[in-house]
Amino acid sequence: MDKVMRLASDSGVVLFSKSSCCLCFTVKILFQDLGVTPTVHEIDQDPEGREMERALMRLGCNTPVPMIFIGGKLLGSTNEVMSLHLSGGLIPLLRPYQALY
Numbered sequence: 001m002d003k004v005m006r007l008a009s010d011s012g013v014v015l016f017s018k019s020s021c022c023l024c025f026t027v028k029i030l031f032q033d034l035g036v037t038p039t040v041h042e043i044d045q046d047p048e049g050r051e052m053e054r055a056l057m058r059l060g061c062n063t064p065v066p067m068i069f070i071g072g073k074l075l076g077s078t079n080e081v082m083s084l085h086l087s088g089g090l091i092p093l094l095r096p097y098q099a100l101y
Contacts, residue, residue: 003048004055009072011039012097016056016067018044023078024066030081034091035098038068070094 008014013031015038017024031038043049043056043065056064059074068075070093075081084090 001055001058004052004059007039007041008069008074012071013038013094014069015040016052016065016069017042018065020044021065027066027068027078027081030085031094034094036094037099070097 004016007016013036015024015027015031017028017040019042028038028040041052043052046052053064056067059067061067061077063077066077066081068077068081075084075093081090084093
């Protein structure tokens with residue numbers, strides 16, 4: 001749990017992902033389209049991935065990936081991100097982390 005929380009707070013936007021997950025890919029593309037480059041942790045390629053997956057589940061998540069943290073705070077998974085985006089609430093959260101064009 002400590003590693004997950006440390007990694008989640010190391011960068012502004014953090015995505016815990018699995019390399020073969022299509023929903024993870026969708027969230028990555030959304031962030032890219034919004035001008036944000038999240039720090040991505042592919043837990044299926046991390047030697048401590050199983051422990052990280054269990055820690056994410058203990059945070060109350062139904063699925064361990066994709067799991068998004070913004071500003072060190074758990075935002076949620078795909079449903080929460082997409083719902084927030086559709087309601088107009090995601091971009092204000094991401095604004096401090098957007099690349100300048």
